[in-house]
Amino acid sequence: MSSKKDKGLSVKDIDKRFADVQALASVSLDVQEGEFFTLLGPSGCGKTTLLRIVAGLEMPDTGRVILGGQDITSLPATKRQVNTVFQSYALFPHLNIFENVAFGLRARRFPQDEVKSRVNRRLEMLGLQDMPERLPHQLSGGQQQRVALARALVNEPEVLLLDEPMSALDARLRAQVQVELRRLQRKLGQTFILVTHDQAEALVVSDRLAVMRQGRIVQFGTPKEVYEQPKTPFVAEFLGAANLIQGRRLNEGVDTDIGFFHLNSPPAWARGSVAIRPERIRITADPPEKNGVKVHVREAIYRGTNLDLWCEPGPLRVRTAAQYNYEPGEEVWLELPPEGLVILDE
């Protein structure tokens, strides 16, 4: 085990039940120091429960939480060098911005001048230096979010937890905040763990991410790995659009209802699925050399940045550049290149 890993966060074989719901089932993961890690999954998949267990706000039924080589499973939230940005921000409504940010330092009885300098530095870093006297309800959603971030970061936690911090922001601001958050994390070099159900957000900010479903982690990897090499139909469809094609293994490829497709490696199963992203399908006027399907366009949706086609048989979703024009009813050839076809595990 490298020393870098020792300073990170490990979660080992966590189980958690709420009454009749298995929230987490033997979940394990390692987050390295300085990494931006994301737990991605639909609502109810257990990602927030896992975050709360790391924060110490929830106790696991079994399993361990290890931070910097130390077992902190039984430590309460008050004693953990971990801070959280809550989904609702949970700013103290009766305290002004300065006092909100100073809360953690005051609780640990830092001397007054150090509280002042540390809080002011964070307020400045997040562009809040002009409003230390304001109360939370006098701020916009984006400002409140930055106060919540400052309030957590001022404690210099070993791990910063973010529970869907952007879900309350509008789409435009969210996109901007995602980039800012990523920059901030790179600059500080601190470990961030983000919980989100927004796959685009997860791809933008993360160094690595874990996709969760029904209390289990179904896939780990960098955004690129998880997006381009999904292991299951669930992951393929949860991260962006995907065409799932079922078939039987035949020699080096797969035989399906819409034709035979060559693959780069033979599948491990006899019957199973392959997936291909809409943007990986090429449209050609003439029949391609291999992996071609003759289709007619059922629907063409102009999206500004690109053009989405729904084609029969399939239906196959195809994404192409917006300058092309295809009309419903038009017949075209599609090429599903082997490097775009992903063999799924099941």
Added chain:
Amino acid sequence: MLWLIVFLVLPGLVLIAVSFATRGAYGQLEWVFTVENYQRLSGFSLFGWTADYIMIVLRSVWVAFITTLISVVLSYPLSFFISARPERSRYFWLTLVIIPFWTNMVIRTYAWFLILAPELPLAKLATFFGFIPAGSPLYPNSFAVYLGMVSMYLPFVTLPLYASVERLDWTLVEAAQDLYASKVRVFMQAILPQTLPGLSVGIVLTFVPAMGMFVVPDLLGGSKYMLVGNLIQQQFGASRDWPFGAAISMGLMVLTMISLQFYRRRSKEIEFV
């Protein structure tokens, strides 16, 4: 507005008028203007100055204050306990809090006579520790008065406080814990500010009537335990001195208003510091 005039302003004006009137030889009202009643209240009489009445008033404030304090301290755990019950049994517990209201105040106070009777464990325990002689009941004394007062006013604090506790935003509590707050700090910064609305209502609903309470001190405190409520009742009853009674009432009202004003300032400070 009409109701305010009928039930508050008019009686108030009558009370003011009576407080400046004179008591006749047979206890009847004589409409002769005098400030003698207020002089008496502040302790001046033919025989010089005494602190008797002022002491009674101060003791009343003190008893009301302690009653309110104990009720608040007991109401917090009670409110949290009830709000933590599953929804169905919550109403059962709330009903238990409310049931005493269905019984007459005097009867409820007499009930303490039975509970504090010499044959029962409470009095026996007190005898064992030497607080009271063997075979005597646990009344009349100030302990019995506080017992009676708190049991009388506890629901007035618990119910509004419960309403606040039930709506508590627990993520603020979690945020405080996440930010290293001790238990005291969690309470002061995350719970108290949120429950302040209910707490304020409870404090006012308890403190104000407790200042004028006379049934409980009369029955459980004995003849020596005089509070301002008893004093007023005495003037309008046995002593037949309505003008003096009205003057004391006015004094009590002014004192209550001052207390409330003081309390409002303090609670604003708590809210915004």
